Amino acid sequence: MDLRDRLLVQVSTRDVYDAVALAGHPGSGLVFTGQAAHDAVRMVRRNGYDGPLLADRRRYAGSARVRGTARLSADWIADQVEAGATAPLTDSGYIGKRDHEALHAILEQAIQWEGAIAVLPVHPRWVAEDRPVLVRTITDYGTPVALVVEDGPPYRPLPLPLLSAGVAALGALAHGAEWAAIGVREVLRHLYPEPHEVRGGWRRGGARSAFVPERLDFVPVERLGEGTCGCSTCHGRPLRHLARAEEIEVNSHNAKVLHRLHNRLLRATHRERWWWELRDATLTA
Structure with missing residues (x-):
């Protein structure tokens, strides 16, 4: 079962009954999140789901995260x-700013399990100022990895798989990542710094946000404008109808619209150029 070019949907274990519907598109797959994520994997396998499945324990997040x-x-x-x-994901802890010891500890342990993917939840400095060191270290160990990037300033995409991402997942795929995962809700699209300070634009927990292609971003449903959507969930209605919708309907819209963008990415003859033209068009819209 190949992860190549997959845009996965990252869900929590409580989404197990809706998850398969969200990942029913060709080129999709699921990442279950939490301590019982492997049980959710087992359940959907027994129910016949044959797409890619991963389980992210997410020990790196929250106020009790481990190093x-x-x-x-x-x-x-x-x-x-x-x-x-x-493929099994390691239950990694958090890699703080300049924490070379933590980076090496995860990679050193991960190489003992053939086929395991080393989860690397990193402080944003690692993908900005220290990215040459990060890439060189990963290359030296040679084990498959998946990054989780803590919230911080924008950064140029890396050709490495991403977990718990937002639209950056598409950017990673465009720059050569084997696969990437977009969370179905805000808390699964971010790795929040700890201790967490509430600031504008950060919405934890079950707050519903809809993906708006023209903005290339997730927008809280209460703030949706007059634009319409032609996906098979919205049927040409104004996006603001999602303000009254159940979470599964919002997530279904998101999955379908992102799948459409993913298909455009896969058809692009020059993926990086496609990504930056898409970003530029969004900024000038």
């Missing part, structure tokens, strides 16, 4: 393999 030097769990790897995950 990347924490020991990785062999049982967590084994549970994912037994459940039918496409």
Whole structure:
């Protein structure tokens, strides 16, 4: 089961009954999130889902997150393999600013499991000022990785898979990442700094946001404008109708619109150029 060019949908275990509908498009797949994520993988496999499945334990997030030097769990790897995950993800802790010890600890442990993907949840400095060191270190170890980038300033995409991302997932795919995952809700599209300070634009938990292609961004449903959407969920109605919709309907719209963009990306003859032209068009709209 190949992850190549996949745009995955990242969900929580409580989404298990809706998840398959959100990832029913060709080129999609699922990432379940949380301590029981492997159980969700097992459940949808038993129900016949044959697309890519990953399980992100997400020990790197929240006020109780662990540091990347924490020991990785062999049982967590084994549970994912037994459940039918496409590839096991390490239950990594957080890699802080200039925390080379944590970066090496995760990669050093991950290489002991053939086929395992080392999850690297990094402070934003790693993808900005320290990206040459990050890329060189990953290359030296040679193990597959998936980045989770903590909220920070915009950065140029890296050709590395992304977890818990927003629209940056498309940017990563355009720049050569094997796969990437977009979260169905705000808390799964971000790695918030801790301690978390409430600031404008950050909406935790179950707050509903709809993806607006013209803005290349997720917009809180209460702030949607007059624009219409032709996806099979919206049927040409104004996007603002989603303000009254259930979360599954909002997420269904998001999955369909992102799938359409993903298809355009896959058809592009020069993916990086396609991405930057799309970004430029959004900024000038």
